[in-house]
Amino acid sequence: MxxxxxxxxxxxxxxxxxxxxxxxxxxxxxxxxxxxxxxxxxxxxxxxxxxxxxxxxxxxxxxxxxxxxxxxxxxxxxxxxxxxxxxxxxxxxxxxxxxxxxxxxxxxxxxxxxxxxxxxxxxxxxxxxxxxxxxxxxxxxxxxxxxxxxxxxxxxxxxxxxxxxxxxxxxxxxxxxxxxxxxxxxxxxxxxxxxxxxxxxxxxxxxxxxxxxxxxxxxxxxxxxxxxxxxxxxxxxxxxxxxxxxxxxxxxxxxxxxxxxxxxxxxxxxxxxxxxxxDGEGATKFMTIKVEAGQDVEECRKVAYAIAHSPLIKTAFFASDPNLGRILAAIGYAGVDDLDVNALQLYLGDVLVAENGGRATSYVEEQGAAVMQESEITVRVVLNRGSAEATVWTCDFSYDYVRINADYRS
Incomplete structure (x- = not known):
């Protein structure tokens, strides 16, 4: 629905x-x-x-x-x-x-x-x-x-x-x-x-x-x-x-x-x-991807779309599984060549998940699991390299996405 x-x-x-x-x-x-x-x-x-x-x-x-x-x-x-x-x-x-x-x-x-x-x-x-x-x-x-x-x-x-x-x-x-x-x-x-x-x-x-x-x-x-x-x-x-x-x-x-x-x-x-x-085909989660403090809007969008397009991330959100290393991987391959991964911060909702190149010392998985149960979730990436920002909206991938597209011409 x-x-x-x-x-x-x-x-x-x-x-x-x-x-x-x-x-x-x-x-x-x-x-x-x-x-x-x-x-x-x-x-x-x-x-x-x-x-x-x-x-x-x-x-x-x-x-x-x-x-x-x-x-x-x-x-x-x-x-x-x-x-x-x-x-x-x-x-x-x-x-x-x-x-x-x-x-x-x-x-x-x-x-x-x-x-x-x-x-x-x-x-x-x-x-x-x-x-x-x-x-x-x-x-x-x-x-x-x-x-x-x-x-x-x-x-x-x-x-x-x-x-x-x-x-x-x-x-x-x-x-x-x-x-x-x-x-x-x-x-x-x-x-x-x-x-x-x-x-x-x-x-x-x-x-x-x-x-x-x-x-x-x-x-x-x-x-x-x-x-x-x-x-x-x-x-x-x-x-x-x-x-x-x-x-x-x-x-x-x-x-x-x-x-x-x-x-x-x-x-x-x-x-x-x-x-x-x-109303995305089979969607169960509405996700807001916000990338902040970038050098320009283009690089912020690159990071946001890398996250939003990843089937691994989208299926994890469908399962309400805080497998958040997938988000870090997407940030890393987004195409921002000189990105300092040690400088950025990753938030799931209001929860700080990663900083200094790894898991935040304050983060426990129960916090991430609680956020992942929600139907509307914000992923926030703070690049800490400028003042530009960009926002992208996406949804998860469910079993129904495959079913709807497999049956589309039926």
């Missing part, structure tokens, strides 16, 4: 003026489940996106990048299908992604390049276009502003629970609404993960300023999570701003208005990203 995570209540996901959502059961892979989503945006909306860095990126990712570049973020609709990733499908996959955009554009009376396509699911299988195209009119027919909960369910794959959250803040004297949804459970690793994330706001913000905002948000959220170290072909994170709140357009990244909106959207992104880890 997910670690301290439940699906959002439908009424908690606030409608965002200028955003309508429609859902369909198109039977893309499995019958009788929500598996298609259309998000319609008001004219004048601005959209920015961040995508996977996997060189084998999926056809919809390629088309999304093309359309965002062509329109400079003047996007009117998003379309998402689950059950099939449309990845590893060559030119035929690209043609299908473009055909999807053309079909939705005709239904909504917008330009094809104003549509962004997204797919998630099984790789290396052809997208069933007859089912997808039949689902589009269903999505358009039930477009409405209150459908965020259904939308969160429609983008799920191996997720156990849907993921969504909302905020309201005041910007320029106006109430601004922010609502976001995400999906992801396995094949999670930064840059980005096998995740889809969509955040919408009714704030008015310029395209260049929105681009700076999404870069800030993603590097403090979706690029700080890992479940299994596998970077997917389809990762996408989108922020859309409809401008319907009535605030003066935000175009200065130093302004109070920008900082308020940036921090609120970042908070939403962090919550959505952490929800993915809490």
């Amino acid at each position: 997910p670690v301290n995570l439940v699906a959002p209540e439908a009424q908690s996901l606030l409608a965002v003026p200028g955003v309508e959502l429609g859902i369909a059961k198109a039977n893309i892979r499995k019958p009788d489940r929500k598996d298609m989503l259309v998000i319609k945006l008001a004219e004048g909306s601005r959209v920015a996106g961040v995508f996977t860095k996997n060189r084998f990126c999926a056809a919809p990712v390629i088309v999304c990048k093309e359309h965002l570049f062509k329109t400079n973020g003047d996007i009117r609709a998003l379309v998402v299908n689950t059950g099939n990733a449309n990845a590893g499908t060559g030119e035929a996959g690209l043609e299908k992604a473009r055909t999807t955009c053309n079909a939705l554009a005709e239904l909504l009376q917008v330009a094809p390049e104003q549509v962004l396509p997204f797919s998630t699911g099984v790789i290396l299988e052809p997208l069933p276009m007859d089912r997808l195209l039949a689902g589009l009119p269903q999505c358009v027919a039930n477009l409405g502003g209150q459908h965020w909960f259904d939308a969160a369910e429609a983008i799920m794959t191996t997720d156990i629970v849907s993921k969504g959250t909302s905020r309201q803040i005041t910007v320029d004297g106006k109430t601004v609404t922010i609502t976001g949804i995400s999906k992801g459970s396995g094949m999670i690793h930064p840059n980005m993960a096998t995740m889809l994330g969509y955040v919408a706001t009714d704030a008015a913000i310029s395209q260049s300023t929105l681009a700076a905002l999404i870069d800030h948000a993603v590097n403090r959220s979706f690029n700080c999570i890992t479940v299994d170290g596998d970077t997917s072909t389809n990762d996408s994170f989108i922020v859309a701003a409809t401008g319907k709140a009535g605030n003066a357009e935000i175009n200065d990244i130093g302004s109070v208005e920008y900082l308020a909106l940036r921090d609120a959207i970042t908070d939403v992104a962090v919550e959505l990203a952490q929800a993915i880890v809490r």
Whole structure:
């Protein structure tokens, strides 16, 4: 079961003026489940996106990048299908992604390049276009502003629970609404993960300023999570701003208005990203890896990811076994060549485990065993070589992780 995570209540996901959502059961892979989503945006909306860095990126990712570049973020609709990733499908996959955009554009009376396509699911299988195209009119027919909960369910794959959250803040004297949804459970690793994330706001913000905002948000959220170290072909994170709140357009990244909106959207992104880890395939523990007092952020991240990716560490946490020498080993092979291991300190929760190159004299295994029984655990590494720090969120590996991925195509 997910670690301290439940699906959002439908009424908690606030409608965002200028955003309508429609859902369909198109039977893309499995019958009788929500598996298609259309998000319609008001004219004048601005959209920015961040995508996977996997060189084998999926056809919809390629088309999304093309359309965002062509329109400079003047996007009117998003379309998402689950059950099939449309990845590893060559030119035929690209043609299908473009055909999807053309079909939705005709239904909504917008330009094809104003549509962004997204797919998630099984790789290396052809997208069933007859089912997808039949689902589009269903999505358009039930477009409405209150459908965020259904939308969160429609983008799920191996997720156990849907993921969504909302905020309201005041910007320029106006109430601004922010609502976001995400999906992801396995094949999670930064840059980005096998995740889809969509955040919408009714704030008015310029395209260049929105681009700076999404870069800030993603590097403090979706690029700080890992479940299994596998970077997917389809990762996408989108922020859309409809401008319907009535605030003066935000175009200065130093302004109070920008900082308020940036921090609120970042908070939403962090919550959505952490929800993915809490719902990691088979997860029983939610782990925060904090590396402090490094020379720079890069080396702090190297150490944090070495710990977070280690199957030996993750399985020990699943077993609640304080076999903490595995953490020291991961720190040692993280790639910080001039690291003085005698200077660092390792904490499990508030318990000092190691210092001066070995076991802390105050540490007894019963202390570690007590912390390991908890469902949320912080591992803190103090490098004592600078002022930089980084935080990564991950989860353990259980028997269910193997079962879920072994049965994924069943």
